[in-house]
């Protein structure tokens with residue numbers, strides 16, 4: 001029934017769009033040439049609207065991969081305008097679709113248009129009215145008729161139920177081609193990773209729903225645009241940046257990681273689901289789960305646990321490549337390094353060291369972490385607050401490409417897809433999240449499995465206002481104070497009173513404060529250790 005109803009809805013939408021931009025009875029015949037359709041700009045509405053339908057249908061046919069539509073008449077006079085479709089690979093529309101584009105642009109009545117679409121969909125085995133997704137990226141040049149024609153194109157795209165039109169603004173034509181190409185690369189890489197999920201795994205993943213806190217910033221907006229293309233995941237965006245709340249206020253990765261409470265925009269219906277949180281500019285990522293509707297506490301998965309998940313996945317692939325049980329020489333000796341800062345939870349560092357990994361510490365700030373991670377074949381770094389990424393050396397990538405035996409090849413492909421999906425320029429919440437989701441599916445893991453990797457030691461951070469924070473000089477990746485003299489001895493004295501106690505102080509690089517971090521075996525003990533050390537700092541530096 002639902003299918004038939006949707007079929008009816010689809011027909012209605014196509015008829016309505018064609019009626020909005022009817023063909024003038026004596027209009028010229030359009031022919032889709034190398035440059036698409038071109039004519040005097042003010043007469044182009046119907047052809048552009050119908051090109052929107054073609055582009056959306058093309059995206060449906062390609063499983064939801066983004067297709068482009070650019071409104072331009074290139075070097076022709078300013079009164080002319082035109083429309084050209086960019087195929088999902090970033091090139092020109094596949095030639096075998098040109099006759100369909102022609103027929104649609106020249107369909108005399110809405111009913112003719114509907115019949116042409118239905119027939120073509122049947123011939124191409126495209127199921128209409130089903131639950132498909134499609135995305136069309138739109139751009140125009142500086143011509144005065146551009147805005148009117150953009151509107152016509154959007155109406156055409158929207159006439160395909162499930163299709164999303166994304167206005168990329170005024171662009172050069174090659175810019176749009178490039179964007180379409182990179183966008184499809186992004187999704188095809190994710191698909192490639194998901195296809196490499198072993199068939200006996202992944203089936204028992206508790207649920208496909210992922211709820212994302214966009215911090216009322218740009219990350220939520222961008223995720224809304226691409227989420228339809230991420231098949232296999234049911235993504236819901238909260239604090240999406242469409243005006244429902246204030247940027248980073250009581251929401252976002254910083255709030256979630258520091259306060260460890262439910263962000264604004266989430267409610268009882270979200271209890272138990274896997275949630276992710278971005279910061280305002282979407283370069284930080286943390287995950288969380290709401291414990292119960294009567295409690296605003298959350299189970300947090302911070303940058304350290306995201307790093308640990310990635311480490312396990314990468315290690316597993318390296319073990320497959322190197323045939324762990326076989327005592328012979330390693331096929332691909334790999335220098336795999338993990339980089340953390342003093343803020344990494346001690347339980348994460350123990351977990352990583354117990355895996356036999358090399359864990360290196362740098363001062364706070366991604367510029368230090370990134371530089372260190374570059375020294376390895378695979379270098380991974382994360383700050384607890386969710387900044388981080390994975391780096392692959394060029395030499396290692398070229399070695400991966402040469403692995404051929406079936407099992408090795410699959411594992412090498414997973415690592416190659418990872419190297420291309422993750423943003424190696426800088427930590428990136430969007431691509432990091434996609435990698436997390438692919439790895440969870442690969443491992444067949446629920447949020448709980450991930451939580452259970454290790455238990456975070458309770459920690460407390462305090463800020464102390466002092467006259468000159470730079471009077472504190474640190475060493476050993478900020479884990480020890482060398483000036484003012486005597487302060488480190490006082491800190492050591494305090495730590496010795498706590499089981500699993502760890503504490504350090506450092507001047508913030510971004511605020512006029514000294515930060516105190518303490519860890520211990522209980523919340524109360526961590527609070528008390530932090531407080532006692534903060535008092536020493538206050539007294540000495542006041």
Ligand SMILES: CC(=O)N[C@H]1[C@@H](OP(=O)(O)O)O[C@H](CO)[C@@H](O)[C@@H]1O
Pocket residue numbers: 343364365366383385387507508509510511515
């Ligand atoms: C404890 C903490 O979260 N420190 C943050 C903060 O640096 P501070 O130097 O601690 O102010 O801002 C940095 C830039 O965003 C970030 O990289 C770092 O992790």
Ligand SMILES: [Mg+2]
Pocket residue numbers: 279280281282283284
């Ligand atoms: Mg940020």
